[in-house]
Amino acid sequence: MTTDGPDKTRADGTSVQAAPSPESHYSTHIVLTTYPGQSGIDPVPLNWGAKDAKSRGPVVVSRSGPLLKRRNAMGAHGGSYSIYNALAIAAGDLPPDFRPDFKNSEPTFNFPWQPAWADKDKIVAMDPYGHDIVNQFRDELNAGWDIRPTMAVTRANMKLAEIGEAVRDGKLDVDGSIVVDSSGEVRVTKVAVEPVWYLPGVADRFGVSEPILRRTLFEHTGGSYPELITRPDLKIFLPPIGGLTVYIFGPPERVSDENVKLALRIHDECNGSDVFQSDICTCRPYLAFGIREAIREAQNGGSGVVIYFRKEGRALGEVIKYLVYNARKRGGDTADKYFTRTENIAGVRDMRFQALMPDILHWLGIKKIDRMLSMSNMKHDAIVQSGIKILERVPIPEDMIPDDSRVEIDAKINAGYFTTGRQYTMEELAEVKGRGWEKWEDITH
Numbered sequence: 001m002t003t004d005g006p007d008k009t010r011a012d013g014t015s016v017q018a019a020p021s022p023e024s025h026y027s028t029h030i031v032l033t034t035y036p037g038q039s040g041i042d043p044v045p046l047n048w049g050a051k052d053a054k055s056r057g058p059v060v061v062s063r064s065g066p067l068l069k070r071r072n073a074m075g076a077h078g079g080s081y082s083i084y085n086a087l088a089i090a091a092g093d094l095p096p097d098f099r100p101d102f103k104n105s106e107p108t109f110n111f112p113w114q115p116a117w118a119d120k121d122k123i124v125a126m127d128p129y130g131h132d133i134v135n136q137f138r139d140e141l142n143a144g145w146d147i148r149p150t151m152a153v154t155r156a157n158m159k160l161a162e163i164g165e166a167v168r169d170g171k172l173d174v175d176g177s178i179v180v181d182s183s184g185e186v187r188v189t190k191v192a193v194e195p196v197w198y199l200p201g202v203a204d205r206f207g208v209s210e211p212i213l214r215r216t217l218f219e220h221t222g223g224s225y226p227e228l229i230t231r232p233d234l235k236i237f238l239p240p241i242g243g244l245t246v247y248i249f250g251p252p253e254r255v256s257d258e259n260v261k262l263a264l265r266i267h268d269e270c271n272g273s274d275v276f277q278s279d280i281c282t283c284r285p286y287l288a289f290g291i292r293e294a295i296r297e298a299q300n301g302g303s304g305v306v307i308y309f310r311k312e313g314r315a316l317g318e319v320i321k322y323l324v325y326n327a328r329k330r331g332g333d334t335a336d337k338y339f340t341r342t343e344n345i346a347g348v349r350d351m352r353f354q355a356l357m358p359d360i361l362h363w364l365g366i367k368k369i370d371r372m373l374s375m376s377n378m379k380h381d382a383i384v385q386s387g388i389k390i391l392e393r394v395p396i397p398e399d400m401i402p403d404d405s406r407v408e409i410d411a412k413i414n415a416g417y418f419t420t421g422r423q424y425t426m427e428e429l430a431e432v433k434g435r436g437w438e439k440w441e442d443i444t445h
């Protein structure tokens with residue numbers, strides 16, 4: 001039960017009524033884990049791959065009150081932000097039993113049901129009904145259950161310098177509905193997705209057994225989710241990782257229309273380039289090119305989609321990435337050694353594992369991609385193996401590649417990334433060098 005707490009002074013000096021202290025909310029008996037068959041354990045039925053949300057059942061992950069015994073999923077909502085949520089409760093800014101008011105938060109576009117939503121093999125890494133929780137589980141919400149959307153659909157205007165330039169250079173037209181004006185303002189439909197894993201399906205994608213997957217997730221998150229081990233009957237895990245965002249240009253109903261062309265880019269986060277425009281890689285230029293071509297396809301009566309995955313630095317993170325940058329710059333930054341530098345530090349060259357990526361394409365109802373704006377074989381192969389055709393692959397245009405990023409792009413092409421241009425030999429790659437550090441600072445080597 002919520003009881004009013006005392007007044008509390010915020011960091012900015014303003015006074016607010018504090019949420020009740022967490023101590024008064026939690027019982028002194030801490031339940032570290034649960035077991036099947038334990039007294040009162042009665043998970044809400046959940047049939048992954050059911051034909052609609054109601055027969056599938058809600059994903060219940062909360063440990064709040066009686067839900068501790070009724071939950072049917074492990075982990076927490078919000079991906080990596082689940083930790084901030086916990087901090088807000090610890091700090092007294094958020095009551096432990098807070099229930100959101102979802103009024104007016106429903107999707108701005110109702111994506112049509114797709115057969116893949118009811119296919120437990122096609123979608124294993126997101127909740128296909130995660131956008132429609134409020135509508136489908138109104139009774140449970142009204143009864144005070146803590147269940148939450150894991151997807152949200154909205155629309156917005158966006159402005160990207162490169163799109164403004166493309167309009168000025170005559171490479172894109174102002175059409176008044178997608179590209180709104182000559183400054184390059186663009187209308188977009190956006191879908192945010194948090195990860196929801198159906199563990200048997202995830203294990204299948206990687207060709208491993210479910211017990212091994214559960215054991216590694218348990219061991220290598222510091223033992224954070226003991227029910228991975230003690231509750232083999234719970235099949236759903238909300239992992240503490242980033243999700244993805246879909247950007248749709250043009251009418252969203254065209255995305256699943258097989259009769260119109262689709263241009264698509266799958267983009268994995270690279271904050272240094274995407275936001276801060278570091279020139280060591282081709283990420284932002286390729287992203288801008290992808291958005292431009294997606295808009296162009298939508299303007300031609302087709303559809304354009306860019307999907308942005310929070311998989312910073314090939315899902316190795318920025319600390320590993322910068323360590324690799326240093327090793328590259330100090331060790332002679334040539335394209336032939338590009339992947340070795342990453343393998344030395346991370347153990348692998350890439351942890352993005354595209355096996356789970358196609359889920360969102362199936363959720364959107366995409367059956368074929370006319371223009372795939374990517375050179376990555378891992379992305380291409382994952383999509384094609386999942387049953388979606390790719391008709392054309394479009395590399396980044398040469399004039400959009402920053403000089404210092406030649407090391408990256410030529411190494412990738414040599415490693416088998418798709419190109420319509422030339423593939424360099426290892427000998428030639430040794431000659432492709434990045435800019436050194438000597439020009440602007442005095443870091444000791």
Ligand SMILES: [Zn+2]
Nearest residue numbers: 270273281283
């Ligand atoms: Zn990058």
